[in-house]
Amino acid sequence: MDIVIVGSGKVGFSLAEQLVKEEHNVTVVDNDEEALRRAGDQLDIMTVRGNGVSAAALREAVVDKADLLVAATNADEVNMVCCLTAKDLGAKYTIARIRNPEYTANLAELRRNLKIDMAINPENSTAVEISRLLRFPSAANIETFCRGKVELMGFRLQEGDFLIDSPLYALPAQVKKLSLLFCAVDRGGDVSIPNGSFVPKAGDKLYMVGRPDSLDQFFRQLGRYAPKVKQVFLIGGGKVSMYLASTLDRMGIRLKIIERSEERCRLISEQFPRVTVICGDGTDSELLESENLSASDAFVALTDRDEDNLIISLYAMQQGIKKVITKCNRQNYAGIVRSLGLDSVISPKFVTASNIVHVVRGLQNSQGSVMNSLHRIADGGAEAMEFTVGPATRYLGVPLKELKLRPGVLLAVIVRKNNIIIPEGSSFLQEGDRVIIIARGGGVLDLNDIYRSESITGGAGA
Missing domain, CATH: 3.30.70.1450 (Regulator of K+ conductance, C-terminal domain)
Incomplete structure (x- = not known):
């Protein structure tokens, strides 16, 4: 597919990297010459220097022939106008990164008026x-x-x-x-x-x-059953923290947030009166001790600096907190930290890129099996996908023991109406089933991709 990405920041670069691996033709548009040089040097892509809302820059990126445009700059307004311009120029499908809660409240109207096919919110996700x-x-x-x-x-x-x-x-x-x-x-x-x-x-x-x-x-x-989380200690008061505070408030979980900015502290306190907000440095161990960090059931590090998140998460783990969650966008850091015992490492750019790759595969395979969801697991080493079995799916009614699946592919679960089936040799697929596939290394776009070319044992496929 021909894909144009506007914005070469963390999300844009990560998305371009994943789409190139899946052999799409990617063009990145950005005003930052250094960011474009980095993208062009590290990835096999085309780059265009210019403003994403400029019709001239989008024409240079050949957006009129694009199957997909993703507007992923740091400015919601730029992203929305970019989608409108791209659609008017002929782009088939548009995705806008929209992060401001004020915009997400009126998202349906914005999407309709600005010709946005899909909106993504990395912080909310x-x-x-x-x-x-x-x-x-x-x-x-x-x-x-x-x-x-x-x-x-x-x-x-x-x-x-x-x-x-x-x-x-x-x-x-x-x-x-x-x-x-x-x-x-x-x-x-x-x-x-x-x-x-x-x-x-x-x-x-x-x-x-x-x-x-x-x-x-x-x-x-x-012996790993952990009691329900009742109190969470959170460092950082950015957008992710605001969305998380809203969710935890509805769940009845007590939340304590430490944030450096007095302005952010006031904003959080006004929006969430039941949240305890402390203005201070979340990397200060004396402050953490004075606020009784060790009494919390869970700890979440959500500052803007990966290094701070990792250090204070390791400190929280040393204090005996059983559940520690760390935001980290740098993949090389994440691997190092997991080796130290921190397993719950969250990357907003990775979450967002995976969501968009799911959409891309759906656009590629609009005539085949419906891919309902896509999750990357094991640091991207494998994928877990949910498909709906359609009339075009091969080998319906054939017992699995008579089929040959591709190496590195597992048919893990069949959901038939309200029944959850862990497949055995006698299990089979029928139209309307939802199935969960685990695939090492990717490459599964359609449910029919899980089979070897000669799938039926002892002969050619049906």
Whole structure:
């Protein structure tokens, strides 16, 4: 696909990087010559220097032939006008990054009037991810499918866990009866799809998918069940914190925020009277101690500096806080910190780029199986996708034991009406099913992509 990205900041660059990996033709438009040089040098893309709302700059980027335009500058107004201009010039589909809560309140009208096909809000999406982790603190990562009927969770194996040094086929009977499946493992950055003979080791990050109640029971059996979070300690009062405060307030969770800016403190206090707001430096350990940090159930670091977030998160972990969530946009930092024991690392630009890649794949595959959601897991080493089985899906009604799937692909869950099915050899697909696919290394755009070319055992495909 031909894709134009306006804005080469954190989100724009990360998105361009992912789209290039998926072999799309990408053009980046930006006023910043240095940002364009960096993008052009590191990625195989075209660059245009100019204002994203300028028709001349967009024409130079050949937006009239673009399948998609993504406006991802730091200014909401620029992004909205850019989409309007691009649509008038002939762009087929437009996405605008809109972050201001005042705009999101009237989003439907804005989208209609400014010809915006989709609006993305990185800060709100990040807050949603964090609130999900706070609802289930035992997991390092959690994704939802089929409107919450199925969840995927990642967790780090520790010394003493009963799974260690025993193959998965030898799991205790009380685990085998649960409606869940071990679907991926990250061992030192090497991501694989485990089979029954896989032997987990301490330090592995395992991913499970299944019924939420089964996952809950598994963590209880593992001895990792964490009580419900009642009090959260948060550093940083930016946009993500505001969205998160709104969510936690509705959930009845007590929240304490430390923020340097007096103006931001006043704003938060006015909007959220039940939130405790302290004006101060969140990296000051004496301040954290005086505010009784260790009494909190969870800690969230959301400052604008990755380095500060990582340092204070490690400090919070040393203070014995069981759930620590860290915002970090630099991928190289995230890997280092996970090796130190911080598993719940959130990247707003990564969350946003993944959401847009999901849309791109949907546009590519408008005639095939419907991709309902896409989540990258194991630091991007694997993908978890939800598809709806349509009439064009091959091998309907054929037992899975008679089919051959591509290497590195797992059909993890079938949702048939209200039934959650962990597939066995006799399981089959039928139209209307929703299925969750785990694929290592990507490359699955359509449900039919999971099959080998000669899929039926012993012969050609139907």
